[in-house]
Amino acid sequence: MNNFTSILEGRNLKIQIGNTVILDVPEIRIQAGEFLSVIGHNGAGKTTLLKMLCCLMKKPKEGEILFKDRTIGSECSLMEYRRKVTMVFQEPLLFDTTVYNNVASGLKFHGIEHSDINAIVMENLERFGISHLKGRSAWTLSSGEARKTSLARALALKPEILFLDEPFASLDPLAKDILYSDLERVLPKSGLTVVFATHDYGDVLRLSHRVAVMENGKIIQIEDPDTVLKHPANSFVSSFYRLNRT
Amino acid sequence: MDLIIEGIVKAFLLFFSLDSEVIGITLFSLKVSGIATLISLFIGISLGTAVALIRFPGKKIVVSLINTGMGLPPVVVGLFVTIFLWRNGPFGFLEILYTPSAMIIAQAIIATPIVMGITLASVQQLPGKLRLQIIALGATRLQMVWTLIKEAKLPLLAAVMAGFGGVISEVGASIMVGGNIKGYTRVLTTATVMETSKGNFDIAIALSIILLVMAFLVNLILTFVQQRKRPS
Amino acid sequence: MKRFKDISIVLSILLFVSCLYFVTSVSAQQKHIILATTTSTQDSGLLDVLIPIFEKKTGYFVKTIAVGSGQAMAIGQKGEADVLLVHSPDAEIKFVSQGYGINRRLIMHNDFIIVGPEKDPAGIKGIKSSVDSFKKIAKLNSLFISRGDNSGTHVKENVIWKESGIDPTKEKWYQQTGLGMGQTLNIASEKKAYTLADRGTYLALKKRLALGILVEGDSILLNIYHVIEVNPARWTKVNSAGGKAFADFMVSKETQEIIKTFGVDKFGSPLFFPDAGKKVEDLGK
Numbered sequence: 001m002n003n004f005t006s007i008l009e010g011r012n013l014k015i016q017i018g019n020t021v022i023l024d025v026p027e028i029r030i031q032a033g034e035f036l037s038v039i040g041h042n043g044a045g046k047t048t049l050l051k052m053l054c055c056l057m058k059k060p061k062e063g064e065i066l067f068k069d070r071t072i073g074s075e076c077s078l079m080e081y082r083r084k085v086t087m088v089f090q091e092p093l094l095f096d097t098t099v100y101n102n103v104a105s106g107l108k109f110h111g112i113e114h115s116d117i118n119a120i121v122m123e124n125l126e127r128f129g130i131s132h133l134k135g136r137s138a139w140t141l142s143s144g145e146a147r148k149t150s151l152a153r154a155l156a157l158k159p160e161i162l163f164l165d166e167p168f169a170s171l172d173p174l175a176k177d178i179l180y181s182d183l184e185r186v187l188p189k190s191g192l193t194v195v196f197a198t199h200d201y202g203d204v205l206r207l208s209h210r211v212a213v214m215e216n217g218k219i220i221q222i223e224d225p226d227t228v229l230k231h232p233a234n235s236f237v238s239s240f241y242r243l244n245r246t
Numbered sequence: 247m248d249l250i251i252e253g254i255v256k257a258f259l260l261f262f263s264l265d266s267e268v269i270g271i272t273l274f275s276l277k278v279s280g281i282a283t284l285i286s287l288f289i290g291i292s293l294g295t296a297v298a299l300i301r302f303p304g305k306k307i308v309v310s311l312i313n314t315g316m317g318l319p320p321v322v323v324g325l326f327v328t329i330f331l332w333r334n335g336p337f338g339f340l341e342i343l344y345t346p347s348a349m350i351i352a353q354a355i356i357a358t359p360i361v362m363g364i365t366l367a368s369v370q371q372l373p374g375k376l377r378l379q380i381i382a383l384g385a386t387r388l389q390m391v392w393t394l395i396k397e398a399k400l401p402l403l404a405a406v407m408a409g410f411g412g413v414i415s416e417v418g419a420s421i422m423v424g425g426n427i428k429g430y431t432r433v434l435t436t437a438t439v440m441e442t443s444k445g446n447f448d449i450a451i452a453l454s455i456i457l458l459v460m461a462f463l464v465n466l467i468l469t470f471v472q473q474r475k476r477p478s
Numbered sequence: 479m480k481r482f483k484d485i486s487i488v489l490s491i492l493l494f495v496s497c498l499y500f501v502t503s504v505s506a507q508q509k510h511i512i513l514a515t516t517t518s519t520q521d522s523g524l525l526d527v528l529i530p531i532f533e534k535k536t537g538y539f540v541k542t543i544a545v546g547s548g549q550a551m552a553i554g555q556k557g558e559a560d561v562l563l564v565h566s567p568d569a570e571i572k573f574v575s576q577g578y579g580i581n582r583r584l585i586m587h588n589d590f591i592i593v594g595p596e597k598d599p600a601g602i603k604g605i606k607s608s609v610d611s612f613k614k615i616a617k618l619n620s621l622f623i624s625r626g627d628n629s630g631t632h633v634k635e636n637v638i639w640k641e642s643g644i645d646p647t648k649e650k651w652y653q654q655t656g657l658g659m660g661q662t663l664n665i666a667s668e669k670k671a672y673t674l675a676d677r678g679t680y681l682a683l684k685k686r687l688a689l690g691i692l693v694e695g696d697s698i699l700l701n702i703y704h705v706i707e708v709n710p711a712r713w714t715k716v717n718s719a720g721g722k723a724f725a726d727f728m729v730s731k732e733t734q735e736i737i738k739t740f741g742v743d744k745f746g747s748p749l750f751f752p753d754a755g756k757k758v759e760d761l762g763k
Contacts, residue, residue: 056381087379096397157384428526443661
């Protein structure tokens with residue numbers, strides 16, 4: 001994996017509220033085209049790391065984030081970066097409108113020509129097999145359908161990096177399985193970089209190139225899944241791993 | 247009791263005989279309160295959204311002030327608007343005291359905190375992450391704010407209703423800054439007060455009934471809009 | 479860039495609002511006068527007859543602010559009105575002597591009456607002197623409703639109380655409404671109380687009231703209306719030409735004729751007696 005070039009790099013990312021360290025990541029490099037899973041218990045700092053990397057939070061005073069070796073905020077404008085990446089949250093967070101308009105919403109934000117939007121929306125609805133739902137109000141969808149819509153909305157933007165923050169949490173196993181298969185089918189074709197936060201180690205394994213294990217705001221191990229499996233950095237990783245296997 | 251029946255009969259007679267003065271007063275009331283509500287929507291929604299979204303020191307105080315403002319007594323507004331609009335007051339050069347403009351200003355001041363308060367509450371009620379999601383989809387700040395307002399549209403309709411209902415039924419400020427001038431600044435509420443003091447209770451009741459029916463119709467229309475858009 | 483957009487939104491809103499101000503204030507630029515007057519002239523319906531004639535004749539637009547005489551003079555004192563039509567002679571003389579008003583001219587009179595429930599618990603019916611009847615009301619602690627709003631009527635009532643040597647303001651049987659004549663009459667009727675009223679408003683409202691005229695004709699009860707132009711030397715913004723036009727209109731022969739017959743068709747007797755050109759001392763004789 002070392003021959004990947006780094007698409008995103010975080011340096012000195014530190015957030016502290018009082019004496020509590022929320023996030024402390026001296027360095028993280030994300031390779032272009034890789035699928036990086038971030039695992040850890042709830043509250044380990046996964047979401048904070050993702051929000052930080054997606055530049056949805058105030059930047060820490062000292063740290064910096066580089067997109068393709070350009071510092072975001074100076075060499076690369078925040079808006080330019082935000083339009084090259086996107087994030088899907090734990091909740092589908094759909095807008096109060098039709099499925100079609102939801103998928104089109106990001107494209108409208110980006111200022112895509114009206115005439116081009118239709119084809120992109122339909123393509124992405126088909127990718128997830130939800131074309132038949134396009135006229136439905138987003139608030140009437142099942143949770144599985146809603147998450148598919150949410151993913152289609154994100155992928156319609158053709159991001160270079162996709163951040164997924166536990167997008168399948170609180171789904172029943174069957175729905176989760178379908179969504180993983182959908183992702184598996186969709187992702188390799190697009191060749192995009194994915195950062196996937198989860199506390200559900202087992203399922204994400206089959207998609208990941210590398211796994212970052214987080215605890216108390218720190219990344220305590222970042223390696224390919226097999227290595228993490230065979231040589232856990234500490235007892236925490238192994239316990240975490242065992243816990244999720246049983 | 248006879249008086250009320252008499253009043254209801256009179257209301258029908260006045261309205262359906264298209265009594266030009268009563269129709270005029272009714273349309274004028276709608277116009278003044280309608281424009282005032284529109285202005286309050288402009289200001290109330292933008293400021294309410296801003297206060298909801300921006301973090302700043304003293305925000306809690308500002309929110310309490312807005313909530314207090316929701317119950318702003320119309321006569322207090324009337325008094326201050328009168329003082330400000332006096333010929334020799336700070337805005338005297340406008341020469342708009344005892345004009346419909348003055349009434350619109352006073353009513354807009356009454357309605358704005360109502361709209362602002364409801365906007366504030368409804369934007370704050372949206373899931374916190376929704377804002378991040380909109381930004382993550384590449385929205386500019388303006389697009390983000392607009393999307394949030396659209397997401398809060400159902401409670402915002404309540405703001406329209408509350409604002410309009412508040413000002414159309416308000417009398418204290420209208421009589422103070424408008425002066426209840428016949429054919430010029432006379433609205434349903436001030437006409438009702440005057441007819442009552444003249445002892446023309448039947449006309450007063452008739453005007454009240456028109457006021458009630460109008461408030462009901464406006465709410466009915468808005469409720470229909472709201473029902474239609476609500477996802478089933 | 480984002481700041482710029484935010485600011486531009488705020489600016490466009492301000493622009494919209496100020497456009498509205500402009501549009502509406504243009505319409506207000508047309509020549510108008512503010513007439514501050516007592517509720518009795520409006521509630522009796524006299525102004526509804528006179529003002530359209532005046533407007534048609536002169537092209538002025540009259541903004542009638544119907545309040546009590548006291549408030550009308552307070553508005554005039556601030557230069558917020560152009561002309562006053564009021565009925566509180568002592569206060570008027572003071573108003574003019576202090577330089578707030580000019581050209582005080584007699585317009586008309588009617589009279590005050592003491593009204594009360596038909597049962598007349600204080601037994602004042604037929605008493606000639608209003609001072610004596612007030613004394614009797616006080617003696618028997620009969621409920622008395624006062625305007626309490628510094629209006630011409632209220633001032634007149636105070637004069638009578640003063641003459642009778644009674645200070646009723648702290649008494650339980652004495653209640654102040656702070657409202658106009660019509661409202662006060664309604665309240666007196668509901669509460670079966672005595673009150674002092676101008677004849678015009680009383681006659682206009684009579685059909686709804688359970689009150690009868692108990693004392694009338696006393697010279698102290700004379701109710702005299704004057705028109706006063708607000709002194710433009712004191713307040714530059716006063717529309718003195720308009721104020722004078724209205725005052726001139728009120729004393730004109732045509733207007734005086736209308737006043738003379740106003741109310742006859744409806745109440746069987748006139749509500750006001752035109753007095754332009756007469757002397758106050760000769761009234762009621």
